[in-house]
Amino acid sequence: MPHYNRYKSTYTKRHIEEKKKAKSNTNTINQYEDFIIKNTNESTGIVIETKYSEAIILFDNELIKAHLRKGINAPCNKIIFPGDVVTIKQNKLNEYYIENLIERKNLLSRIKKDSSKKDDIGIRNNIAANVDIAVIVVSAKEPPLHQKLIDRYLLILQENHIDCVICLNKADLKTNEEEKILDVYRKIKVPVIETSTINCTGIEELKSILRGKQAIFLGHSGVGKSSLTNLLIGIEKVKTSHTSKKSLKGRHTTTSSRYYIWDKNSSIIDTPGIRSLDVSNFNKNEIKEYFQEFKSLEGNCKYSNCLHYKEKIEDCIVKQAVQKGIISKARYDSYIRILEDIIKDEK
Ligand SMILES: Nc1nc2c(ncn2[C@@H]2O[C@H](COP(=O)(O)OP(=O)(O)OP(=O)(O)O)[C@@H](O)[C@H]2O)c(=O)[nH]1
Ligand SMILES: [Mg+2]
Ligand SMILES: [Zn+2]
Known part of the structure; x- marks a missing residue:
């Protein structure tokens, strides 16, 4: 076998295995099975923020720093995430440590690829745990509103069975163009709200949707996630690009995810903005399941495994619906x- 062929087959095998691994939500924690427990009578704390060697925990109404218990030889921020519930003990030196993790309801994660490396497989990047609702924050302007990221987030959130709402922030800068885009989502029954942290509009509506829940803000850098967090908690606690002299034009002001309590049983996790969202770990046949407007037409295409892609328009009811304007062309393009992306990645 010529050398390049051998290389290719080993590479492909590794590639597929790594992809499976990422998909099955494998993370370092699986090595420490007895670390996760179902529930406990012991007092627990909530993970606020995690760093390489320690976590900040809300425990007994106080913010404490705690390490992972002895024997867990992994970075703290690879094992636990904001929103996790943990049991806390103290050692002889009165230092706090994390004894156990209470089983999670869910773990929101995304695959992160290094776009500078052509063949990068990507690693699963866990963002937060026990999320009840995710707010996909977009802005009318600066940065402009693109549907691509919304559609990709909707995919990931549906896969994780996490409720979501789209929040158009900077509504003070909104024009008809953004209104049209939002209508696409209203039509497919994704809740949409509009806020402005400048005019303080929509904040009460946002609060009423998030009250009593553990929520998370997701979205591009500069859309106003931290500004909204400040309005929820009622003080200018979180650094925004407005308050930070260092950052340029609102680019990546928040550098790590952090959990904030803003009302009784109500919390928000503010996250760093992202550039793009990779979903190439999905299977090409499952994507259509997450586009609910296609699903309602399911079974009507000529072929049951129709991808609504290269099939002839006369054989594909989804393509026909796009042509008739029943399905949004922008959603279909997404x-x-x-x-x-997935097909390219499979090759
Ligand atoms: N016009 C207008 N500007 C806003 C609004 N909300 C936030 N901004 C401005 O948008 C910029 C970015 O806000 P941030 O809250 O730092 O954005 P972010 O999403 O947290 O950004 P990262 O932390 O980088 O992900 C700041 O200059 C804010 O003052 C709004 O409702 N209207
Ligand atoms: Mg921020
Ligand atoms: Zn079809």
């Missing part, structure tokens, strides 16, 4: 872009 679907095709995701599908093509």
Whole structure:
């Protein structure tokens, strides 16, 4: 076998295995099975923020620093995440440590690829745990509103069975163009709200949706996630690009995710903005399941495994619906872009 062929087959095998691994939500924690417990009578704390060697925990109404218990030889921020519930003990030196993790309801994660490396497989990047609702924050301007990220987040959130709401922030800068985009989501029954942290509009509505829940803000850098967090908690606690002299034009002001309590049983996790969202770990046949407007037409295409892609328009009811304007062309284009990313990645 020529050398390059051998290289290719080993590479492909590794590639597929790594992809499976990422997909099955494997993370370092699986090595420490007895670390996760179902529930406990012991007092617990909530993970606020995690760093390499320690975590900040809300324990007994106080913020404490705690390490992972002895024997867990992994970075703290690879094992626990904001929103996790943990049991806390003290050692002989009165230092706090994390004894156990209470089983999670969910773990929100995304695959992170290094776009500078052509063949990068990507690693699963866990963001937060026990999320009841995710707020996909977009802004009317600066940065402009693009649907691509919304569609990709909707995919990931549906896969994780996490409720979501789209929040158009900087509504003070909104024009008809953004209104049209939002209508696409209203039509497919994704809740949409509009806020402005400058005019303080929409904040009460946002609060009423998030009250009593553990929520998370997701979105591009500069859309106003931290500004909204400050309004929820009622003080300018979180650094925003407005308050930070260091950052340029609102780019990546928040550098790590952090949990804030803003009302009784109500919390928000503010996250760093992202550039893009990779969903190529999905299977090409499952993507269409997450586009609910396609699903309602399911079974009507000529072929049961129709991808609504290269099939002839006369055989594909989804393509026909796009042509008739029943399905949004932009949503269909998003679907095709995701599908093509996956197909390219499979090759
Ligand atoms: N016009 C307008 N500007 C806003 C609004 N909300 C936030 N901004 C401005 O947008 C910029 C970015 O806000 P941030 O809250 O730092 O954005 P972020 O999403 O937390 O950004 P990262 O931390 O980088 O992900 C700041 O200059 C804010 O003052 C709004 O409702 N209207
Ligand atoms: Mg921020
Ligand atoms: Zn079809």
